[in-house]
Amino acid sequence: MSQARSVSQPLSHVTVKSGPRSCHPLRGQSLKSQKSGAPQAPGKTRARSRRVDPRLIIGGILVTFFVLLAIFAGPLSALTGNDPYTPHRELLDDNSVPTGFGGGISAQHWFGVTPLRGADLFSIVAYGAQVSLTIGIGATVISMLIGVGVGLLAGYFPGVVDAVLSRTMDVFFGFPFLIFAIALSAVVPASFPRELLLILVLGFFGWPSIARLIRGQVLSLRGRDYTTAARLMGASTGHILVNELLPGLLPLIIVRLTLALPGRISAEAALSFLGVGINPPTPSWGRSISDAVAWVMVDPMYLLFPGLALFLVTLGFNLLGDGLADALNPRARRREMVEATVDRTSGKATTGTVGTVTDGHNARPDSHDVREEVQA
Amino acid sequence: MAENHDDFAQQGDSTGLTEQNARTPDNQPQDSRPIITVRGMHVSFAGQDVTHGVGLDLFPGRITALVGESGSGKSVTAMALPHLDPSGASVRGTALLRDGETTIDLLSPDAPLQVIRGGRIGTIFQEPMTAFNPLLTIGRQVGEALDYHGPRLSREQKHERVLEQLREVGLPDAERIARSHPHELSGGQLQRAMIAMAIINRPQVLIADEPTTALDVTTQKAILDLLGRLTRELDLAVLLITHDMGVVWQAADTIYVMHDGRIVEQGPKQEIFAHPHQQYTRTLLEAVPRLDVASLERAADTNARDWAQEKKTCRHSSTAVSDSTALGVAGTAGIAENVDTTDKTVLSDTAGTGTGSSSPSTPAVLRVEDLSVRYGRGRASRQAVEDVNLTIGAGETLALVGESGAGKTTIARAISGQIRPTSGRVLLDGVDLAALHGRRLRQTRSDIGYVFQDSGSALNPDRTAGWSIAEPLQVHGMNAADRHKRVEKLLGQVSLPAELADRYPFELSGGQRQRVGIARALALRPRLLIADEPTSALDVTVQKRVLDLLHRLRCDYGYACLFITHDLGIVQEVADRVAVIRSGRIVEQGPMVEVLTHPHDAYTRTLLAASPTIGVRPE
Numbered sequence: 001m002s003q004a005r006s007v008s009q010p011l012s013h014v015t016v017k018s019g020p021r022s023c024h025p026l027r028g029q030s031l032k033s034q035k036s037g038a039p040q041a042p043g044k045t046r047a048r049s050r051r052v053d054p055r056l057i058i059g060g061i062l063v064t065f066f067v068l069l070a071i072f073a074g075p076l077s078a079l080t081g082n083d084p085y086t087p088h089r090e091l092l093d094d095n096s097v098p099t100g101f102g103g104g105i106s107a108q109h110w111f112g113v114t115p116l117r118g119a120d121l122f123s124i125v126a127y128g129a130q131v132s133l134t135i136g137i138g139a140t141v142i143s144m145l146i147g148v149g150v151g152l153l154a155g156y157f158p159g160v161v162d163a164v165l166s167r168t169m170d171v172f173f174g175f176p177f178l179i180f181a182i183a184l185s186a187v188v189p190a191s192f193p194r195e196l197l198l199i200l201v202l203g204f205f206g207w208p209s210i211a212r213l214i215r216g217q218v219l220s221l222r223g224r225d226y227t228t229a230a231r232l233m234g235a236s237t238g239h240i241l242v243n244e245l246l247p248g249l250l251p252l253i254i255v256r257l258t259l260a261l262p263g264r265i266s267a268e269a270a271l272s273f274l275g276v277g278i279n280p281p282t283p284s285w286g287r288s289i290s291d292a293v294a295w296v297m298v299d300p301m302y303l304l305f306p307g308l309a310l311f312l313v314t315l316g317f318n319l320l321g322d323g324l325a326d327a328l329n330p331r332a333r334r335r336e337m338v339e340a341t342v343d344r345t346s347g348k349a350t351t352g353t354v355g356t357v358t359d360g361h362n363a364r365p366d367s368h369d370v371r372e373e374v375q376a
Numbered sequence: 377m378a379e380n381h382d383d384f385a386q387q388g389d390s391t392g393l394t395e396q397n398a399r400t401p402d403n404q405p406q407d408s409r410p411i412i413t414v415r416g417m418h419v420s421f422a423g424q425d426v427t428h429g430v431g432l433d434l435f436p437g438r439i440t441a442l443v444g445e446s447g448s449g450k451s452v453t454a455m456a457l458p459h460l461d462p463s464g465a466s467v468r469g470t471a472l473l474r475d476g477e478t479t480i481d482l483l484s485p486d487a488p489l490q491v492i493r494g495g496r497i498g499t500i501f502q503e504p505m506t507a508f509n510p511l512l513t514i515g516r517q518v519g520e521a522l523d524y525h526g527p528r529l530s531r532e533q534k535h536e537r538v539l540e541q542l543r544e545v546g547l548p549d550a551e552r553i554a555r556s557h558p559h560e561l562s563g564g565q566l567q568r569a570m571i572a573m574a575i576i577n578r579p580q581v582l583i584a585d586e587p588t589t590a591l592d593v594t595t596q597k598a599i600l601d602l603l604g605r606l607t608r609e610l611d612l613a614v615l616l617i618t619h620d621m622g623v624v625w626q627a628a629d630t631i632y633v634m635h636d637g638r639i640v641e642q643g644p645k646q647e648i649f650a651h652p653h654q655q656y657t658r659t660l661l662e663a664v665p666r667l668d669v670a671s672l673e674r675a676a677d678t679n680a681r682d683w684a685q686e687k688k689t690c691r692h693s694s695t696a697v698s699d700s701t702a703l704g705v706a707g708t709a710g711i712a713e714n715v716d717t718t719d720k721t722v723l724s725d726t727a728g729t730g731t732g733s734s735s736p737s738t739p740a741v742l743r744v745e746d747l748s749v750r751y752g753r754g755r756a757s758r759q760a761v762e763d764v765n766l767t768i769g770a771g772e773t774l775a776l777v778g779e780s781g782a783g784k785t786t787i788a789r790a791i792s793g794q795i796r797p798t799s800g801r802v803l804l805d806g807v808d809l810a811a812l813h814g815r816r817l818r819q820t821r822s823d824i825g826y827v828f829q830d831s832g833s834a835l836n837p838d839r840t841a842g843w844s845i846a847e848p849l850q851v852h853g854m855n856a857a858d859r860h861k862r863v864e865k866l867l868g869q870v871s872l873p874a875e876l877a878d879r880y881p882f883e884l885s886g887g888q889r890q891r892v893g894i895a896r897a898l899a900l901r902p903r904l905l906i907a908d909e910p911t912s913a914l915d916v917t918v919q920k921r922v923l924d925l926l927h928r929l930r931c932d933y934g935y936a937c938l939f940i941t942h943d944l945g946i947v948q949e950v951a952d953r954v955a956v957i958r959s960g961r962i963v964e965q966g967p968m969v970e971v972l973t974h975p976h977d978a979y980t981r982t983l984l985a986a987s988p989t990i991g992v993r994p995e
Binding site: 226228232233234235 | 818836
């Protein structure tokens, strides 16, 4: 693995061979840096400046692309004089299926038109990005904030606080979300913006799974000696939560965040499918996908474009989050060290670090999977 | 229950020990040809050699010790023999196993592994607790080895064979042991069971990889005695991998010293210990904390107090250094000033103890009165600590000695306020911690520094070393510029280069991490330093340096120190007074020299007897 990587990277200013490091990681690094006597932590900065994580680049490009698409949906659609509402029945045949190549792809209609109404599909995808991303990000942020807060408190204060918060989570888990959402959409006046309603509903039902995850991790981190050390030096609870525990949770939170986001977008799609989400004709990826399912045999492109958009934005967020989690986290490089641990007793010396990685493991298998896929 | 059996087994072995001791060095086993001959072994990872041309001879009926520090390559060398080397390793060289009149090259890729493993070479590991499958009984796991070697046995025959083997390794209650699951047995019993599993097929060679590192000193002695007896009775060739010179002295016949992947010295035990040729061997031997009661006794005969005083006295120069550091920081932040004034009173205290004799008038920094701690409630509760009384004066080090589970750490946790005592009081400078709340409690806690056993877990992996050291200062409101200065100073005091402040814990070695932990504990100039086995996870040379550092810092800072350890050698090195704890009770307490030379309690005598005492000093 390390070999493959060293081949793929340009050896610009790096004079250090990657071989000895993987064999004798601790020793090699400390010796080197002592010799060089550089003012900054040389091991770290050198390692980082070696290359920018390709996941960050690809993920960043994808996410930026879709955010721009959402922001400039109006002007982009206007380029071809389209909007997501105007029907183009002249492009449909007798069965209301678009004529021409790929569902009517042309210079005028980049993604073709929808069956039945003949609306411009590119406009639908672009405007849909607005709705889907707003709801997805908004709902995720809300459930993240609540989930992390509740998880921190439940994990750090065992006893009554934990019991109350954990039972609350259980209630939310057992709550018939769908029925509640349907009922709510009937009760809430039509003047209340649907997007905001969806954000709130999805946000408030999304936090318990996050809280439970965070709680578990906090339980393991609060038992570590460094948390005890902070308590012993007279640190306040707030200091410990923010300074000692939160950094250890950050990778978990980021990975969870990027995984939750597409889930929220799908949930919006599901609700829209049931008719309690975004009302037609407002475009959203979710509704487009659910509409397109009925037409997939005669006009597969109708499904393909919004589906591809959802797929790419999901991939983008996953790559970005994964790369970010590693870039923020000095532990990431240890995985290589652990694999190459030479002596059983030197393994003992790094047990603590191995433990910290593996503890986070159950929560972050996805991140490793993605990493391996990308490198393959 | 488990304890009793262990004790019984120990007695069984101690008879074995006397026999072993009776054997004179020239009474070597009859067969003088080596059973395994290793020549030119290179183990490499990713094309990089980690061992360089290692050569070893293992003889039947002899324990050969392979000694070295972490990363010296001793484990990969040994584990390459039964092809148990970690994945990714490639091995070159030859290792010939004499098998009757033929030889097998263990290192060849087509070596008959199933014959070798278990059949010719048995292996036991460091952690008996994790080496067994927790879901299966011991009997089943020991018997499993029989399935792959030798003739097919019926269930009854197999069971009989297992029981026989368990008895042979000093587990007289074999039926019960065989029925038990791993969690029902003690570490010593499990290690015995593992030895039984390793030798049930009568291999010629036994590889023991740090077999006693996870065990208490009395259990360690019993296991080493057992290994010695089996070596003799079964004509086994034992390869003992260890970092502990005391273990080597207790068990080995021949020694190979390994350093950076090379054998740097080899020879008979007496020879190596008395006349080490290599500088590295010498360093290794000198670093071992020696329990040397004889020298203490001699000293006690002449003048114990003077002797101890001379050893413990802080040189004046070091006091001066600390004075200047105190002045350097003084007058920066308000909090720093506060801390510094207390510090100066401490310094004057130290000066007092340094010049005069250890006067009883030294004010007690820590006073523990009738401390009892119970874990749990109702019927399931367990008495962890009972009626403990301790006093530590300024500049004094009290060593709390005991085996695992005796309640050492519980006492430390109660003193530092992590757990509330069930009854009794802990007074720090006359203030009862349990009576304090909120801000006052947090303030008082800053008078206690705590050094943890596991340096890996003691530092936040997401923070740099400098941040960790500065954290207590930040908590108590020092501004960033002053923090930076203080961190630099502290790093200097624990003998670390200043640029280490920017490193993350995983970029530091174990010793460096422990130094960072000590610097953090000292950042607020504590009145009391609690050191919970601070060196037990470190290599012996690193341990020596950390102990020296702690001694020097005690002179500089004048803190009272509660030093928790299980190693009487370390006690002799660091302690002024000793408290011996067993099952939550202090069984003996007194000045170090007195306790070690004239122990009153039977348990103290057992501990002393079991502790490795290296009788020879390198000349």
